[in-house]
Amino acid sequence: MAEKSALSACLRNIRQMVYWLKNNNFFFKPMAKIFVYDEFGPQDTAMMQALYSRSPESVEQHVEKVKQTGSGKFMERFYVGYGHASIADCGSTTVFIEQLSILADKAIQDWPLYSGQETSTRYVDMAKQPIIDPVGSKESKSILDGWMKFYVERQEQLKDFLKDKYPRKDGEEEEMYEKAIKARAFDIMRGFLPAGITTQLSWHTNLRQAGDKLAILRHNPLPEIREIAEGILAKLKEKYAQSFSHQLVDEQEQYRENWNRKYNFYNPAESIEFRCSTNIAREELEQYQDVIDARPPKTGMPHFLAELGSVTFDFLLDFGSFRDIQRHRNGVCRMPLLTMERGFNAWYLEQLPENLRAEADSLLVSQRALIERLEGAPDIKQYYIPLGFNVQCRVTYGLPATAYVVELRSGKPVHPTLRKVAHKMREALLEKFPKLVLHCDLDMDDWDVRRGLQDIKERV
DSSP states (O other): OHHHHHHHHHHHHHHHHHHHHHHTTTTOOOOOOOOOOOSSOHHHHHHHHHGGGTOOSOHHHHHHHHHHHOSHHHIIIIIIITOOHHHHTTOEEEEEEEEEEHHHHHHHHOSTTOBOOBOOTTTSOOTTOOBOOSSOSHHHHHHHHHHHHHHHHTHHHHHHHHHHHSOOOTTOOHHHHHHHHHHHHHHHHGGGSBTTBEEEEEEEEEHHHHHHHHHHHTTOSSHHHHHHHHHHHHHHHHHOGGGGOOOOOHHHHHHHHHHHHHHSSBOOSSOOSEEEEEOOOHHHHGGGHHHHHHOOTTOOOOGGGGGGOEEEEEEEEEHHHHHHHTTOOSEEEOOBOOOSTTOBOHHHHHTSOHHHHHHHHHHHHHHHHHHHHSOSOHHHHGGGSBTTBEEEEEEEEEHHHHHHHHHHTTSTTSOHHHHHHHHHHHHHHHHHOTTOOOOOOOOSOOOOGGGGGOOOOOOO
């Protein structure tokens, strides 16, 4: 009897152990099947994903269906015909655009879901780049030639000056040092590049976003940008005719035309040196103090903190550095109108040796007079104004994006004019939220030889 009781107890213990093991996944056998298909085009990939929503079959069967029937008619019927826009989210492509102005480059990048790369004025000599000259007169060409003459002919003198100012230290590789000097010189001389200078741009996008963005670009106030939009659309229609066969709706076209004409460029009457405003309540943020305190450097805040509200910064910044702040797309960044009203950023002049500074001052005065006399609307005159002129910037982010921007742009590799603004952002945030923890680089020395490492070169 005792043996039977002991056996029952043993079996009971075994059952309890098995139950515990099962509930703690010790006997879990994964059922998920995983496939990776990257050999198909955007429309095929979109179709394969869309079929999941209406069929329990495996993607293996969907692949065969795509191979047999193709995706063109499917996209035409379900994406364009029935308006299932999410289908076009599932197929992506990459557009490469060359010889477009920096103004057009910024217009294409003015999109929350933009992904891509552009030519860097820090690492690429822009001396031989063509320049867009929409006025096309002798006077307009003279203005562009004036800026480029200074950019090209004063680079070597500036490099010699920088080598005296930042001598090479023991242990610094000569190649890295030379690249850092060159990058610093380009950072300074870019201030004198006219915004009409051409660049190169890639745009990786899904098919839906391409259509939505091009629908807006086609009504941009600048003719160059409208022509580029039509050109991209034509190329996409050649490749993916069914996905870009939408009929234009007059009412929608007129709506886009109206708001683009009135609000595309941000140019308020008031010039604001710096201002920070927010609707985030301090007491609500401090409910998550444990999350704020425990966050390590180079680690993003959890996204749910964005629901607390937003932070808006208004500030003056040169157009050259505006291009950097615009790269942060997890928020709203208004597109400023490039004018001469808010002056030339003093940093560019302060970095020059005395003789070049005097020459640059004289150049700015004479060129400004020529641009003011030039025939053309303010949006067209942007092509002749150099990147060193200040614009009125306005950005709005949720708290996680705000912290990311402030921390990243506070670092030494960042252009000094933007880094200065990032430091102001930090000070303003800590004034409003004293318990907020931000991991910023506050070292006032903005020379960093590691700029010479930020390069792409082929391994030998």
